[in-house]
Amino acid sequence: MNQYLQHFLYPSTLFASKEPYMVKTILGSCVAICLWDPVAKIGGINHYMLPNWNGNDLASPKYGNIAIEKLIERMVQLGSRRENLQAKIFGGGDLIAADRSAMLIGERNIRVARIMLEEKNIPVVASSTGGRKGRKILFFTDSGEVRHKFIDKRTY
Amino acid sequence: MTNLSDRQLLKELKDRLQERSKYEQEIKLLSQELQEVTKRFKESEALKSHFISNISNEIVNPFTSILGLSKSILSVEKNDWKKVVSMVALIHSEAFNLDFQLKNIFVAAKIEAGEVVPNIAKVNIRNVIQTIIDSFSLVARKMAIEIEFNFNIEYGFGKNFYFKTDSEKMKLILSNMLNNALKYSYKDSKVIINVTADEDFLTIDVQDFGTGISEKNQKIIFERFKRLDSGINSINRGHGLGLSITKALLDVMGGSIEINSKKGEGSTFTVKVPEAKNVVDGFSGEGNDIFFDDDDEIF
Numbered sequence: 001m002n003q004y005l006q007h008f009l010y011p012s013t014l015f016a017s018k019e020p021y022m023v024k025t026i027l028g029s030c031v032a033i034c035l036w037d038p039v040a041k042i043g044g045i046n047h048y049m050l051p052n053w054n055g056n057d058l059a060s061p062k063y064g065n066i067a068i069e070k071l072i073e074r075m076v077q078l079g080s081r082r083e084n085l086q087a088k089i090f091g092g093g094d095l096i097a098a099d100r101s102a103m104l105i106g107e108r109n110i111r112v113a114r115i116m117l118e119e120k121n122i123p124v125v126a127s128s129t130g131g132r133k134g135r136k137i138l139f140f141t142d143s144g145e146v147r148h149k150f151i152d153k154r155t156y
Numbered sequence: 157m158t159n160l161s162d163r164q165l166l167k168e169l170k171d172r173l174q175e176r177s178k179y180e181q182e183i184k185l186l187s188q189e190l191q192e193v194t195k196r197f198k199e200s201e202a203l204k205s206h207f208i209s210n211i212s213n214e215i216v217n218p219f220t221s222i223l224g225l226s227k228s229i230l231s232v233e234k235n236d237w238k239k240v241v242s243m244v245a246l247i248h249s250e251a252f253n254l255d256f257q258l259k260n261i262f263v264a265a266k267i268e269a270g271e272v273v274p275n276i277a278k279v280n281i282r283n284v285i286q287t288i289i290d291s292f293s294l295v296a297r298k299m300a301i302e303i304e305f306n307f308n309i310e311y312g313f314g315k316n317f318y319f320k321t322d323s324e325k326m327k328l329i330l331s332n333m334l335n336n337a338l339k340y341s342y343k344d345s346k347v348i349i350n351v352t353a354d355e356d357f358l359t360i361d362v363q364d365f366g367t368g369i370s371e372k373n374q375k376i377i378f379e380r381f382k383r384l385d386s387g388i389n390s391i392n393r394g395h396g397l398g399l400s401i402t403k404a405l406l407d408v409m410g411g412s413i414e415i416n417s418k419k420g421e422g423s424t425f426t427v428k429v430p431e432a433k434n435v436v437d438g439f440s441g442e443g444n445d446i447f448f449d450d451d452d453e454i455f
Contacts, residue, residue, distance in 0.1 A: 012272075012407065013270040046270070052193060054196065055200045057404065058264055058267050058400050061270035067270065070270060090455075127455075128453070147452040147453070147455075148453045149451060149452050
């Protein structure tokens with residue numbers, strides 16, 4: 001198992017590679033989309049915090065709509081074909097449950113993922129979203145496998 | 157099928173109708189949101205093209221000056237060396253500015269590409285701030301602005317204060333704050349930098365006594381490419397990226413920024429950064445713990 005290079009994925013960033021990487025990340029209301037190209041064996045993952053770009057800040061992958069576009073772009077740059085991509089969606093928990101005013105960020109994050117992936121005809125082959133708990137995930141870029149575990153309340 | 161009474165039938169229809177109108181409401185909201193987003197994109201596109209024309213000035217003008225000035229130096233008579241000093245000073249200030257702007261632009265590009273991650277080390281905060289102040293000292297001197305640096309952290313006797321953070325990001329944040337403070341100051345004034353720390357937070361204030369920002373404008377200055385005086389005749393240089401970069405970098409570091417300003421009286425920008433932890437929650441640095449807990453689910 002040690003042949004995997006490791007990468008810790010911070011919020012608002014994205015990662016994609018042809019090399020076998022094990023990418024780890026922690027999700028609360030954030031959502032991570034793992035894209036995998038089974039033909040070219042390329043995997044990529046993003047980690048966004050908010051659903052839509054507000055048009056004011058830097059257009060960074062902190063925002064779902066941008067993070068999804070950019071991840072697909074990055075995969076294509078590495079040699080993937082759009083029609084081969086398949087997606088797995090994780091996160092979007094509702095951690096700040098006591099405070100309803102949190103405006104259901106998690107849920108809106110998930111919705112952006114579903115809507116955009118459907119629009120782009122990328123099938124969602126697996127997902128674990130919503131709920132009240134945070135998640136810890138490991139994504140293997142060569143096999144597309146995701147290991148997933150719930151963690152106790154943490155704000156991410 | 158069971159037979160429904162008229163009343164039940166009516167109720168059922170009513171319910172369905174209600175449900176439908178609920179969906180319609182939702183669709184309406186969604187399409188409103190969509191229109192809003194489209195509008196934003198258009199606005200942003202316009203700003204971007206403005207930015208590009210702006211930026212080419214930012215880069216081309218300093219280069220033209222640098223080239224021109226160095227050419228003059230080359231052709232200067234030997235006994236005229238005093239002229240050279242002032243020209244070298246100009247070259248330096250143009251190059252300094254260019255370097256600063258380029259750093260900002262490259263960082264912005266990196267942030268937008270999703271490649272900016274915290275890079276944590278123990279940082280000697282006093283040194284970092286002093287370095288930044290020194291680098292702006294020529295600019296400050298030219299405008300006769302005094303930079304006052306108050307380091308209000310007691311830390312042992314004769315020991316340095318170290319704080320776990322990302323020194324490169326810290327430097328860029330400070331440079332942007334100081335650059336703004338100097339840019340919007342009047343001649344012969346003062347910029348005050350105050351540093352304090354408590355258990356978990358480092359707080360840095362940069363105060364100027366310059367033009368100040370009206371309350372309405374305080375909201376929009378963080379938007380990318382936005383400058384309050386973006387007209388052709390604006391006296392001040394810059395591309396309007398500084399504060400949006402600062403904000404994005406603070407995001408990465410878990411920090412925040414606040415403004416306190418009155419039009420005509422100057423502004424104080426306050427940055428607050430939490431001390432970074434070595435361990436990212438849930439993962440030790442070594443990474444051994446992540447190997448396969450038995451209760452991992454596999455997708």
